[in-house]
Amino acid sequence: MPDEKPTDAVEKFLREQKAVEDRKQALIDDLLRQRGEAIKAFDEKLAKLGYKSRDGKPKRSHHKQAAPASAKAKSKAQQPQAPERPSARPRPGG
Secondary structure: OOOHHHHHHHHHHHHHHHHHHHHHHHHHHHHHHHHHHHHHHHHHHHHHOOOEOOOOOEOOOOOOOOOOHHHHHHHHHHOOOOOOOOOOOOOOOO
């Protein structure tokens, strides 16, 4: 009889551990499902705002577009040059 009690306690503990692990896995699966739904909803909102085109390429970007070389040369020629800074003059009496 004394041998049965530790065996029962071990089996009970193992059942509880399995139940905890099963519950943990169910919660993880639920969180992953919720995360997927949230990402999908967010992507749909971004698409409505014009952040993705039909082919999946982004339309808007916070990066500046690189202008062609000829356009850069024209824009530099059109910009007024800043006046040169006057040279430092000695202070009177100093």
